[in-house]
Amino acid sequence: MKIISSTKIDMTQYGKTTACSVFCVHVKVKSVDASAKDMIKAISDVSWISKLDAVSQITFKARSKRTIEKLVREFGTVTFLF
Secondary structure (H helix, E strand, C coil): CEEEEEEEECHHHHCCCCCCCEEEEEEECCCHHHHHHHHHHHHHHCCHHHHCCHHHHHHHHHHHHHHHHHHHHHHCCCCCCC
């Protein structure tokens, strides 16, 4: 996965207020499967997922992969602003 650009979004332009920082990140993905595994590993290493039992972790990884595959099928290459 290659990061093409990253921009901090001013949510007031969209009529929203938040105490959080919101970013738009444009990436180019060569392999959805490899990128999904990398993202799951990164998230798992620093979050509540690493505290789950082995079966729950396997379930999370399987569900994440299916969700990512569905998003790729449904949206393909799309720009999102939330």
